[in-house]
Amino acid sequence: xxxxxxxxxxxxxxxxxxxxxxxxxxxxxxxxxxxxxxxxxxxxxxxxxxxxxxxxxxxxxxxxxxxxxxxxxxxxxxxxxxxxxxxxxxxxxxxxxxxxxxxxxxxxxxxxxxxxxxxxxxxxxxxxxxxxxxxxxxxxxxxxxxxxxxxxxxxxxxxxxxxxxxxxxxxxxxxxxxxxxxxxxxxxxxxxxxxxxxxxxxxxxxxxxxxxxxxxxxxxxxxxxxxxxx
Amino acid sequence: xxxxxxxxxxxxxxxxxxxxxxxxxxxxxxxxxxxxxxxxxxxxxxxxxxxxxxxxxxxxxxxxxxxxxxxxxxxxxxxxxxxxxxxxxxxxxxxxxxxxxxxxxxxxxxxxxxxxxxxxxxxxxxxxxxxxxxxxxxxxxxxxxxxxxxxxxxxxxxxxxxxxxxxxxxxxxxxxxxxxxxxxxxxxxxxxxxxxxxxxxxxxxxxxxxxxxxxxxxxxxxxxxxxxxxxxxxxxxxxxxxxxxxxxxxxxxxxxxxxxxxxxxxxxxxxxxxxxxxxxxxxxxxxxxxxxxx
Numbered sequence: 001x002x003x004x005x006x007x008x009x010x011x012x013x014x015x016x017x018x019x020x021x022x023x024x025x026x027x028x029x030x031x032x033x034x035x036x037x038x039x040x041x042x043x044x045x046x047x048x049x050x051x052x053x054x055x056x057x058x059x060x061x062x063x064x065x066x067x068x069x070x071x072x073x074x075x076x077x078x079x080x081x082x083x084x085x086x087x088x089x090x091x092x093x094x095x096x097x098x099x100x101x102x103x104x105x106x107x108x109x110x111x112x113x114x115x116x117x118x119x120x121x122x123x124x125x126x127x128x129x130x131x132x133x134x135x136x137x138x139x140x141x142x143x144x145x146x147x148x149x150x151x152x153x154x155x156x157x158x159x160x161x162x163x164x165x166x167x168x169x170x171x172x173x174x175x176x177x178x179x180x181x182x183x184x185x186x187x188x189x190x191x192x193x194x195x196x197x198x199x200x201x202x203x204x205x206x207x208x209x210x211x212x213x214x215x216x217x218x219x220x221x222x223x224x225x226x227x228x229x230x
Numbered sequence: 231x232x233x234x235x236x237x238x239x240x241x242x243x244x245x246x247x248x249x250x251x252x253x254x255x256x257x258x259x260x261x262x263x264x265x266x267x268x269x270x271x272x273x274x275x276x277x278x279x280x281x282x283x284x285x286x287x288x289x290x291x292x293x294x295x296x297x298x299x300x301x302x303x304x305x306x307x308x309x310x311x312x313x314x315x316x317x318x319x320x321x322x323x324x325x326x327x328x329x330x331x332x333x334x335x336x337x338x339x340x341x342x343x344x345x346x347x348x349x350x351x352x353x354x355x356x357x358x359x360x361x362x363x364x365x366x367x368x369x370x371x372x373x374x375x376x377x378x379x380x381x382x383x384x385x386x387x388x389x390x391x392x393x394x395x396x397x398x399x400x401x402x403x404x405x406x407x408x409x410x411x412x413x414x415x416x417x418x419x420x421x422x423x424x425x426x427x428x429x430x431x432x433x434x435x436x437x438x439x440x441x442x443x444x445x446x447x448x449x450x451x452x453x454x455x456x457x458x459x460x461x462x463x464x465x466x467x468x469x470x471x472x473x474x475x476x477x478x479x480x481x482x483x484x485x486x487x488x489x490x491x492x493x494x495x496x497x498x499x500x501x502x503x504x505x506x507x508x509x510x511x512x513x514x515x516x517x518x519x520x521x522x523x524x
Contacts (some may be wrong), residue, residue, distance in 0.1 A: 048413045074415035086410050088403045099403045100414050102396035146416050 001026050002047070002078075002184060007056035008122065016042040017055065018208040024062075029185040031179055031216065033224060034205035040188045041083055043205065045105070046154050047186070048080045060152065076216035079150030083157045083188075085137035087144070089130025093121055096129050096140055100147045107147070111179050114143035117173060135166035142173065152184045153177065159191055161165050167225040174198055196220050204228055236368040237485045243374040245481020246381040250439055251454040252461035252473050253384050254432035255272055257425055258309075259459065260468035261405040264426075265324055267331040269458065270451030271338035272308055272430045276301035276437020277446040278346060280353045291356035297438045305434020306427040308338075313426040318419070332392075337477055342448040346516050350445035359442065373442040381477075386434055387478070390471045391428075401425050405468065464504055466514030
C-alpha cells in the first residue's frame with residue numbers, strides 16, 4: 001500500500017503541493033484529478049523521488065521511502081510512466097526495454113511478456129524511440145515500467161495526446177493488469193470518463209491541496225465536476 | 231607526390247594523437263557534459279605511469295604493454311576519486327565544474343613536479359617500435375603507426391562497449407535522461423562513476439602512448455587538452471564517429487597548413503576554421519535527430 005501523509009513538495013523555494021494525503025491500496029486503481037498546474041505531476045515526481053518532499057512522509061508497504069533515491073524506489077516495487085510519452089529517444093525500442101531488463105535474471109522473459117502485451121512494438125524494435133509515434137512511445141513507456149515487475153504503477157496522463165484506438169488499448173491494459181489483484185495503480189488523468197470508469201477511488205487536487213475524494217462509483221462524476229468547479 | 235603522401239601520414243598521425251586524447255573526453259564531456267579541465271592531467275598520469283613502470287621493468291616492450299593496462303587503471307582511479315569527491319556535487323553547475331577541475335589540474339601538475347622533478351623525463355621505446363617503415367614512398371615512424379592503430383582500437387572498443395553491452399545501454403540511457411533512467415530503476419550514480427572511470431582511463435592510455443613520441447613533463451597533458459576539446463566539439467557532443475572524422479580532418483588540415491606556413495600559424499588557422507565551422511554548424515559534425523524531447 002502506498003500512503004502519502006501531509007506531503008509538501010515543490011521546486012526550490014516554491015512549494016507546489018501543500019500537505020497532500022492519499023492512499024493507494026495494493027490491488028486497486030486510484031485516480032488523481034485536477035486542473036493544469038494543480039500539482040499532480042509534481043506530486044507524482046515526489047512519490048518517485050525525483051523531487052524532494054519538504055514535509056510529510058511517503059510510505060510503501062508500511063516503510064518510509066521518503067529518503068530513497070528513485071532507482072531504489074523502483075527496486076521496492078514502484079514504477080513510473082511519466083507524462084509526455086518519454087522514452088530514451090536515442091535508444092531503439094528494443095534497447096529501451098533491454099536497458100530496464102539488464103541485470104534481472106528473468107529479464108529476457110519480461111521483455112517477451114511486454115512485447116506480447118504490446119505487439120505493435122514488434123514492428124518497430126530496431127527503430128529509435130525518438131522516431132516513434134506518440135502512441136507507440138506511450139506503449140513503450142508502459143512496457144518499460146512493467147519490466148520492472150512493479151507492485152505499484154504510477155501513470156501520469158497516459159492517454160494525453162494519444163489517438164482513441166490506442167487510448168482504448170491502454171485502458172484495457174491497465175484494467176487487465178489490476179485484475180490479478182497484485183498491482184496497485186495511481187493514475188493522473190484528465191479524461192474524467194476514462195478515469196472514473198477505471199478507478200475505484202478518486203482524489204481531486206486543487207492548488208496543491210486535496211479538495212475532494214471518494215469512491216469512483218456512480219454519482220462520482222458530478223462530485224468531481226463540482227469539486228473541480230467545471 | 232612523396233611530399234603529399236608524407237604530409238597525409240603526418241596529418242593522420244597528428245589526428246590519431248588528438249583522437250586518442252579526445253576519446254575519453256567524448257564520454258566525460260560529450261556524453262556526461264562535465265567540462266573536466268583535469269583531463270590533461272589524467273593523460274599526464276598515464277605518461278608518468280609508463281615512466282615508473284619502465285623503471286621497474288627490464289624489457290621496454292613488456293613495460294609498454296603493462297603500462298597501457300596500468301595507465302588505464304591509474305587514470306580511471308583518479309577520475310573516480312575526483313568524481314566522488316568533487317564532480318558528483320557539481321553536476322548542472324558547468325562553470326563551477328570548470329573552475330574546480332582547472333584547480334585540480336594545477337594541483338596535480340605541482341604534485342607531479344614535486345614527485346618526478348621539473349625536468350622532463352623520457353621513456354625508452356621498445357625495439358619493435360624503433361625505426362620507420364616506408365608506406366607509398368613516405369617514411370613513417372613505427373611509433374606513429376602504433377599510436378594510429380591504438381587510437382582506432384580504443385575508439386572501436388569504446389563504440390562497441392557503448393553499443394552492445396548492458397553498461398553501454400545504461401550509460402546512453404543516463405546521459406539522455408537522468409530522471410527517466412533513475413525512475414526506470416537505473417542507478418545513475420553508479421553509471422556516472424563507471425563512465426567517468428572509463429573516460430579517465432582512456433586518458434591514461436593516451437598518456438602512455440604519448441611517451442612514445444615525446445618526453446614527459448607535468449604539462450604534457452595540458453598541451454593536448456585544447457585540441458581534444460576541439461575534436462569533441464567539432465565532431466558533435468558525444469559522437470564517436472564525429473570525433474573520429476574531426477580528429478583526422480583537423481590533423482590533416484594542420485599538417486598541410488604547417489607545410490605551407492609555420493606550426494604556430496597553422497594552429498591559429500585551424501582554430502579559425504573551427505570557429506567559422508561552428509558558426510554554421512554549432513552542433514558539430516553529427517547530432518542526433520528525434521521526434522521527442524527526450
